[in-house]
Amino acid sequence: MVLEKDLKNVSKDFPILKQEVNGKPLVYLDNGASSQKPQVVIDAITKYYTEINANIHRGVHTLSQKATDAYEASRKKLQVHFNAKHDFEILFTKGTTDGINLVASGFTTLLSKGDEIIVSHLEHHSNIVPWQMLCERTGAVLKVIPMNNKGELLMDEYDKLLSDKTKLVAVNHVSNALGTINPIKYIIDKAHEYDAVILIDGAQATPHIKPDVQALNCDFYVCSAHKMCGPTGVGILYGKEEWLNIMPPYQGGGEMIKEVTFEETTYACLPHKFEAGTPNIAGGIVFGVAIDYMNAVGFEYIQQQEDELLAYANQELKKIQGLKLIGTAQEKVSVISFNIEGCHPYDIGTIVDKLGVAVRTGHHCTQPIMQFFDIPGTIRASFMFYNTKEDVDVLVSAVKKAKMMLL
Amino acid sequence: MTINEIQSELVDEFSMFDDWMERYEYMIELGKSLPIIDSQYKKEENLIKGCQSKVWLYAELNNNKIVYTADSDAIITKGIVSILIRTFTNQSPSEILAANTNFIDEIGLKEHLSPTRANGLVSMIKQIKLYAVAFQTKVS
Known part of the structure; x- marks a missing residue:
C-alpha cells in the first residue's frame, strides 16, 4: 500500500x-486547505471507472453488485477507522460542511425558541453559519466559548455558558486557522451533563489524529476525505444511531425511501435514509483506499x-x-x-x-x-x-x- | 497621453525586466507612488472587498475627466491599483469605457486577472468602469 x-x-x-x-x-x-493524493488513491479512481462503474444499491447485474460491495466495504473501513459501533452510523456526505448542514437541518423541528446552541471562537465559518441559520429558523440563541490570546478555549467560561437551555454544542477538534487541539473529551462530557447534543468538526483533526468516536462519546463527528489524502467532494458524518433515528431525512429522493405512493412515503433504514440520490460512488470507495493508505503509513x-x-x-x-x-x-x-x-x-x-x-x-x-x-x-x-x-x-x-x- | 499610449508605455517599462522578481520590485515601487485617496473618502462605501486585501477607490470629475485616487492595505495590490490608475486617470468617461485591459497580460500580470484571484483586480477594473458610467451622464 x-x-x-x-x-x-x-x-x-x-x-x-x-x-x-x-x-x-x-x-x-x-495541506490544511487540501492534502495531496498518493498514487494508490489516484490509481483507485481510474480503476473504479475502468472496471466497476455502475449505480449502487439498485441493479441486479454484476457490475452494480461489485460497485455496491466496494462502496459498502468502504463504509465498513471507515466504521473500523473511527471505531463506530455500527457501519450504518457512518453516512457518506459531500464533506464536512455538508455533514454539519445535515445535522443543523435535522434539528430544525427539535429546537424551540430560547434554546441555546454553543459554538467556539475558534470555529470555521462552516461550523458557525449553519447554526446561525438554525437559530433563525427556530428562535434558538447562539453562544460562543471565548479564547485566550494563545488561541486556547477557556473551559471555565464554557462551564458558565452551559445550562438547561443548552441543546446543542458544536466545536472543532482542531482549529484550522491556528492548529489548536481542543479539549474535546471535556467539552463532550460537560455537554452531556446537560443532556446537550454534541457535534465535533473533525476536518482538521482527522489528517493527523485517529479519533475513536465511542471513546469520545460524541453524538456526531464530521470530516472530509480530501484533507486525508482522499478525493474531493466526499466526507462522512458519524452519528449515533439514536440521533440518526430521531432526525428526519435531510433530502428527499431516490435511495432514501422504503415505499412511495402519492399519498405517503416511508423512509429507508439507516444509513440510506440520509443518502438521497446517486452518491459520489467513486469518492466513497476511494475514501476507503485513502484511509488504508494513511493507516499503512x-x-x-x-x-x-x-x-x-x-x-x-x-x-x-x-x-x-x-x-x-x-x-x-x-x-x-x-x-x-x-x-x-x-x-x-x-x-x-x-x-x-x-x-x-x-x-x-x-x-x-x-x-x-x-x-x-x-x-x-x-x-x-x-x-x-x-x-x-x-x-x-x-x-x-x-x-x-x-x-x-x-x- | 491617450489610454493606449500609457498602456504601451507601461508594456515598454515592464519589458525591461528579465524576471518576476524585478517586475514585482517595480510594482512595489509603483505602489508607493499611488495617488492616495483622501482620508474622508476611505470609508466602507468606497471599499472594494477582495478576499484578502482591501482596496479603497474614489473618483471625481474634473474638467470632464475622471481623476481616480485609491489605497490598499497590501503593497502588491497597491502596485496593481497604481498601474490601473495611471492608465485611466485624467481620461474622459467615454475613453475609459472604450478601453480594454489586455496590457495586463502583456506586462506579465495575467495571473492577477483570474476571477478567483483574491486581490479583486477584476472588481477594481469593474469599479473603475462603473465610475465612468456614472460620470458619463454628467459630462457636458
Missing part, C-alpha cells in the same frame, strides 16, 4: 509533489513526523526578525500561522508562491479569529507527514526574501 519502503521518502508516493511551479520545485504547505509515525516538523518550523521561523506567531496553544497539530511586522499576509503569500512555496494567506474562513487578534489575516503553513525539514528551510528562506523585497 505504501509504495516507499522508507517512510522518510514517503513524499515520492505523491506524484504532484515532483513538479515545479514558477520554475521552482514545489513545496506544498497548504501509521498515525504513530504521522504524529511523530509532524511534531518534529512543527517544532523545527517554530524554531526556524522565530529566527526571522519581526515574525509574530498567531496561535501558540500548548496542544497543536502541525499548523503554523504567522505575520511579518509591516507586511500584509497577501504580499508575503504572493512572493513566496513565486518561489515555489504554497501557503495559505487570508482569514482562513475564520473572520472572528482575525477580529480577535485585530489582523487582516495570517500566513498559514500546514504540514503533512510527507513534508520534510527541507520544505521548512525553503519556506523560511522564501519568507526572508519576501520580507526583504517588501520592507
Whole structure:
C-alpha cells in the first residue's frame, strides 16, 4: 500500500509533489486547505471507472453488485477507522460542511425558541453559519466559548455558558486557522451533563489524529476525505444511531425511501435514509483506499513526523526578525500561522508562491479569529507527514526574501 | 497621453525586466507612488472587498475627466491599483469605457486577472468602469 519502503521518502508516493511551479520545485504547505493524493488513491479512481462503474444499491447485474460491495466495504473501513459501533452510523456526505448542514437541518423541528446552541471562537465559518441559520429558523440563541490570546478555549467560561437551555454544542477538534487541539473529551462530557447534543468538526483533526468516536462519546463527528489524502467532494458524518433515528431525512429522493405512493412515503433504514440520490460512488470507495493508505503509513509515525516538523518550523521561523506567531496553544497539530511586522499576509503569500512555496494567506474562513487578534489575516503553513525539514528551510528562506523585497 | 499610449508605455517599462522578481520590485515601487485617496473618502462605501486585501477607490470629475485616487492595505495590490490608475486617470468617461485591459497580460500580470484571484483586480477594473458610467451622464 505504501509504495516507499522508507517512510522518510514517503513524499515520492505523491506524484504532484515532483513538479515545479514558477520554475521552482514545489513545496506544498497548504495541506490544511487540501492534502495531496498518493498514487494508490489516484490509481483507485481510474480503476473504479475502468472496471466497476455502475449505480449502487439498485441493479441486479454484476457490475452494480461489485460497485455496491466496494462502496459498502468502504463504509465498513471507515466504521473500523473511527471505531463506530455500527457501519450504518457512518453516512457518506459531500464533506464536512455538508455533514454539519445535515445535522443543523435535522434539528430544525427539535429546537424551540430560547434554546441555546454553543459554538467556539475558534470555529470555521462552516461550523458557525449553519447554526446561525438554525437559530433563525427556530428562535434558538447562539453562544460562543471565548479564547485566550494563545488561541486556547477557556473551559471555565464554557462551564458558565452551559445550562438547561443548552441543546446543542458544536466545536472543532482542531482549529484550522491556528492548529489548536481542543479539549474535546471535556467539552463532550460537560455537554452531556446537560443532556446537550454534541457535534465535533473533525476536518482538521482527522489528517493527523485517529479519533475513536465511542471513546469520545460524541453524538456526531464530521470530516472530509480530501484533507486525508482522499478525493474531493466526499466526507462522512458519524452519528449515533439514536440521533440518526430521531432526525428526519435531510433530502428527499431516490435511495432514501422504503415505499412511495402519492399519498405517503416511508423512509429507508439507516444509513440510506440520509443518502438521497446517486452518491459520489467513486469518492466513497476511494475514501476507503485513502484511509488504508494513511493507516499503512501509521498515525504513530504521522504524529511523530509532524511534531518534529512543527517544532523545527517554530524554531526556524522565530529566527526571522519581526515574525509574530498567531496561535501558540500548548496542544497543536502541525499548523503554523504567522505575520511579518509591516507586511500584509497577501504580499508575503504572493512572493513566496513565486518561489515555489504554497501557503495559505487570508482569514482562513475564520473572520472572528482575525477580529480577535485585530489582523487582516495570517500566513498559514500546514504540514503533512510527507513534508520534510527541507520544505521548512525553503519556506523560511522564501519568507526572508519576501520580507526583504517588501520592507 | 491617450489610454493606449500609457498602456504601451507601461508594456515598454515592464519589458525591461528579465524576471518576476524585478517586475514585482517595480510594482512595489509603483505602489508607493499611488495617488492616495483622501482620508474622508476611505470609508466602507468606497471599499472594494477582495478576499484578502482591501482596496479603497474614489473618483471625481474634473474638467470632464475622471481623476481616480485609491489605497490598499497590501503593497502588491497597491502596485496593481497604481498601474490601473495611471492608465485611466485624467481620461474622459467615454475613453475609459472604450478601453480594454489586455496590457495586463502583456506586462506579465495575467495571473492577477483570474476571477478567483483574491486581490479583486477584476472588481477594481469593474469599479473603475462603473465610475465612468456614472460620470458619463454628467459630462457636458
